[in-house]
Amino acid sequence: MKRLLLLVLIGWFGGTELYAQDYERLYKFLDQYGSNWKHGYRKEAADGRSELVNQLGTPAPRYTFSKELNSKTMKGKFVIMNFWSTWCGGCRALCMDLDSLMVKHSNDYRDVQIIGVNYKETLADKGYKAKEWWKQKAFGYPTTDDNKGVDEFSTTVQAGHPTMMLIDDKGIIRGRWDAWSSGTADNAALAVWVLKIVPEQRLTLDLALARRCLEEKQYLRALYVLCGLDETAEIRLMKLEAMLYVSSYKGGTLLAQMAEEAKKSKDYDTLLKIAGIVERNEELYSGYCKIGADAATVYNNYSRKGTDETALLGCKLRYRYGKLIQKEALGTCDERIRMYEMNGKAEDKVEFWKKAKANLK
Known part of the structure; x- marks a missing residue:
């Protein structure tokens, strides 16, 4: 059987709860989001192929x-x-x-x-x-x-x-x-x-459990639960938040897609929520921070619902974006310095990049 379910029926407040070990669902999820x-x-087959x-x-x-x-x-x-x-x-x-x-x-x-x-x-x-x-x-x-x-x-x-x-x-x-x-x-x-x-804990893989996993910063668990639910606007935003921690590339792709869709449809409330998701995640690349900052800017400029709090959100994201860009620029200088130092015959280039880094600071 491709789909093996171990079902345990438990009476609960006069009703019934269904718990299952769904191997196929787990394997499918790990095929998409698994690491290694x-x-x-x-192995090599008789015809020489793997x-x-x-x-x-x-x-x-x-x-x-x-x-x-x-x-x-x-x-x-x-x-x-x-x-x-x-x-x-x-x-x-x-x-x-x-x-x-x-x-x-x-x-x-x-x-x-x-x-x-x-x-x-x-x-x-x-x-x-x-x-x-x-x-x-x-x-x-x-x-x-x-x-x-x-x-x-x-x-x-x-x-x-x-x-x-x-x-x-x-x-x-x-x-x-x-x-x-x-x-x-x-x-x-x-x-x-x-x-x-x-x-064992008779957990139901529902929206309430997904919310709890997000609150506890169990992002992989949250994403697993969410991927088994019918998608709504709320669930899509929750997926985005979890995915930005689980897979930076896939999360970033979804972030850019959702922000662009919200701009085109003038869905300003979704843009504000996207900005909030980006602001809560302190591990994101500069490009992702820029998407969040732009989302906050569009909300504040066009929604007619901007407040001091939403303006501050935009400020935080722009400031963080600027700091990350500076860090990346200095990192590029360090990479060039290391590269030319390893060369051993490019002292003029090493000096050039050291001066460039000093000037940037």
Whole structure:
């Protein structure tokens, strides 16, 4: 079955609530917004072409990493396996992200077992010792030694560096991520939330939950909920706010599109809301701030509803845009200085850009 639903009917105040584990919906969402999300691994077919070996929805191979970490002791638990080595920079980053997000700064995942799987440690030497590095970082979850059991399992599932896998409480593979980026650990946390926490807490994926997720700055959760709802003007604005945190590129594209549509239709109230969304997000690029500032300016100049507060909103966004532009200009100077210094034979160019930076200041 392509769509597997585990349904639990719960009586609630004389009515009925429906809770479901919708794997297809999760996979579709991660296909669109996932960071390094994969359905499996690729292998060479008989005709020499590359083909995908799907792992999602298949039983995880049995494993014995140690007396404490094996298929039997992990039975009935959600397990995240993080394949790593000290010589892999992305591996080290993912080890730290998982610890920070799912162990040290949250109680949501306390029943989830994260396992660091130290794999092919001796393949390269970057000056680290696996046990010493792990102990120094004081991670809140265990790691394995690079042993025979690890090697057999890692080879069977075709793990890379890094690879992260999610295995559910039935021993079924529900997620795979290859490589690292800043959102990879967030993806695993979302998958656990969708497949474990939502059914256990009997959460209904509705507008109220999306609002709560936004208030709690759980932007990936909010976007997941919103993508399953029929779109309204309010939901589209909420999607924009969440998406600007989840995917800067996709969020920026939607921001520009919505602002242009609102200008053409003279939807001044939407322009004001767009400006407010941009102002609340302190992580945006200068170009996005300019879109927000322009939206506030159009509202104040043409809506006939401008107030001191909306005028101040426009001022804040223009001021922030100016500061970001200055920072980017100085950053360009620094890049040129570094480039010519590395060249070693362009002292006149280095001096030129140092003077240019001083003059800009």
